Amino acid sequence: MSTSLRALSDFPPLVFVHGNGDTAALWITTCWRFESNGWPAERLHAIDLPYPLARDDDRVDQPGRSSSAEHRDFLAAEVDRVLATTGASKVALVANSRGGLAVRNYLAHGGASKVSHAILGGTPNHGVWTSLDYLPGNEFNGAGPLLSVLNRPGPDGHEVTPGVRWMTLRSDVNDKYCQPTGAWLGLPELHTGTRHDGPALRGALDVVLPGVDHRETSFGPAAFARTWEFLTGAPPATLTIAAEDRPRLDGKVAGMGVDNRHGRDPSNLPLVGARVSVYATNARTGEREGPPLHVRTVGADGRWGPFDAPAGTPLEFVIEAEGYAVTHVYRSPFPRSSSLVNLRAERPLRPQAGVQALVTLSRPRGYFDRRRDTIALDGASPPADVPPGTAGVSACVARVTDRPHRPVPGEFNGERITGLAWPLADGHVVTLELHH
Template structure:
C-alpha cells in the first residue's frame, strides 16, 4: 500500500532506522518488556535477550512476560476455558509494565512484541494508559490488519481485520489517517512475502484457494516506521538476528556491536516446568498450552554425548518442582549438550534434548507432553521443534534422522515442528540438523509412555 510510509528492505534499513529513531534519554538503557504471541511463552525471547545482553544491556532491564493462558478466544466477547480475551491480555500487560517501572525506577519502558503480543501492546497504548508509560513499541509479525479480513466471517475473533477489535485499533488518529497513537515511536517488522499470517490465500488458516483479503503488507501500520526483512517467516520477524538488528537500531538510534550471541561463563540456567490444559467440555479432543507452573513434577538433567545422545553418567541436577514452577538454578558446563527429563502424573515422561547453552538464562521453560492418540501405536515418537521460527524447505538446510522433515511442505514457511513415528523396537541415536545447529537424542519407547523432543536454540 503506497500510502504507508517508510517501507524499506533490509539493505536500506540501517540508514533509515538511525535517521528516524530517537536514542533513549537518561542514564543507561531503558527497560524492555517482551510480549510473546498466541500460544507461546516468555521462553521464546531467550535468544533475543541474549543478543541484548551481548550488547551490554543489563539482564535486570530485560523482562519477558508469561501470559498464563496465551491462546486467544475464538469469540473475543465470550468466555472460553483456558483462553484470554483482548481485555484480559491488555490488563496483564499493564500489570507487568507497572511491575517493571516500579522495580527499575524508570518512567517509561520499551515494548517489543511478536504476533498476537502486538495486539496487546496496541490496545494498552491506545486504551490502557500506555501512551504515558511506553517510549517505543516494536511489533514483529503482528497481524495488524487481520489474518483474514472478510465481511461476515468470524468477525468476533481478534484476528479478523473487519472485526470490532482491529477496526477500533486501526481507526485514524489524525487528519493524516495514521493508525498509531502518539507520542509513542512505532516500528513494525514484516516479511516481504513469507509470513504465514500475512497471505492473500487462506492456505495456512485451512482455506486454501479462498482469498483472505489480507496482503503481505498486512502487519504494516500507517504512521509507523515499517521495516521489511526479506524471506523471514512469521516468528523470525521478531526472533532472527536481522530482527534484533532492526529493533536495536530503532530503539537506540545506532547499530549493535554484534547481532550474534556472545559466549559467557559460568552458565546459570533456570525456568519453569509447565503443562497442558485439557478442554473441560471434551477432554478427549486434546490439550491446549498454558504457562501455569506444574508443581510436583520431577525434573532431572543429564549431560549427553554430542555424537550419540547417550547420558554421560548420573543426573547432574534434579528437583521436585514447587508452586512457582521453577526447576533450577543449575550451573551448566560450556559446550555440553543436555537432556531434560520431566515426570509428572497425567503426562508422558518427556525427554527434551538441547544444544549447549552459550549464556545464562532464566527463560529455559520446559513443557511436559502427552502422547497423542494417533501416536500410541508407535514404538517411539520424536518431535523436532523450532520455537523461534519455522521450517522452510526452499530456504533452510535441514535433516531429521538423515531424511527430509516429515510434514514440512516443499514451499512456504508455516510449520515449526516435525514428528517421526518409529515402528522398530529398541533405543537408538536420532539426530536433527537445522542451518548448522545439530541436536542428538535417543528414541525412548512410546509403550513406556515416553515422548522425545529435540529443541532448537535459534
C-alpha cells in the same frame, strides 16, 4: 559498545511480549544478543501470559483461553511491575504476533505515558482474514470488534497511538499469516483479503525483512539488528552471542490448560509437583553421561532451577508429572545464562501400529523453509512433513519403526541435536528443541 549509551539509566527496560500460544522462552536468543551488545540483563523482561491462546470469539468466555482485554490488562500490570522494580519512567515494548495486538490495545487505553517505543514483529495488524463469514468475533479478524477499532485512523490519519515511537517489522512474502488464502488456517477456499504488508501501520516505521518467516520477524538476527538500531540510533556491534564459562539456567515448568473441545490448549501456569531432572548427554549418541546433574520438584513458583550448566555440553531435560507423558527435551549446549528456559510437559500420545517412538524436531523461534534451510531428522533431509512453499511448520516428526532407545539426530542450519528414541508404548514423548 556501538552506541552512546553508557549509564544503566540510559538503557530503558525492555518488556518482551510473546505471541499466540507461546511463552516468554521464545525471547531467549533475542535477550542473549542484547546482553552480548551490552544491554544489562536486569533491564530485559519477558512476560508469560497465563492462557496464551486467543478465544475463538473475543467476546465469549472460553475456558483455558484469554480475551484481548485480559491480555491488555495483564500487560499493563507487568509494565507497572517493571517500572516499580527498575525505577524507570518508561519502558520499551517489543512484541511478536498476537503480543503486538495487546501492545496496541494497552497504548490505546492509557498506557502511552509509560512507553517510549513500541516494536511489533509480524503482528497481523490488519487481520489474518477480514471475512465476517469466518469467526467474526475473533481478535485476528480484520473486520472484527478489536481490529476495526484499533485501526480507526486518528485526526492525523495514523493508526498508532501518539506519543510513542513505533516500528513494525514484517516479511516480504514469507509470513504464513499474510497470505491471500486461508491455507495455513486449514481453509484453503477462504479468500482472506489480507496483503503481505498487513502488519504495517500508518504512522510507524515500516521495515521489511526479506525472506524471513512469521516468527523470525521478532526472533531472528535481522529483527534484532533493526530493533537495536531503532532503540539506540546505531547498529549493534555484533550479532554473535557471546559465550559464558558456566551458564546459569532456570525457567518455569507448565503443562496443558483446561481440557476443552480443542483438547490440548497450552498454558503458562506452573505445573506444581512436576519433577525435573537434567542430564549431560553425548553429542553424537544422545546417551546420558552419568547421573542427573540437577533434580528438582516444582513448587508454586513453577521454577525448575537454578542450575549451573557445564559449558559446551548438550543437555536432556526430563519432566515427570501425574497425568502427563514422561517428557524428554534435548537441547544443544547453552552459550549463555538464561532464566527463560521454560519447559512444558506433554500429554501422553496414543500408540501407533508399528511405531516404536516418535521424536520431534522443534524450532520455536521460527519455521522450517525447504528453499533456504538445511533440515535433517533421522536421516531424512528435508523431512517429509516440511512442506514446500511459504514457511509455516515449526516442528517435524520422525517415526521410529525399527527399535526404541537408539540415537535420533536432528539438524537445522548447523545446529545439531541428538536424542534417544524413548518408547512410545511406555508413555514417553521426545523433542529435540533448537535454539535458533
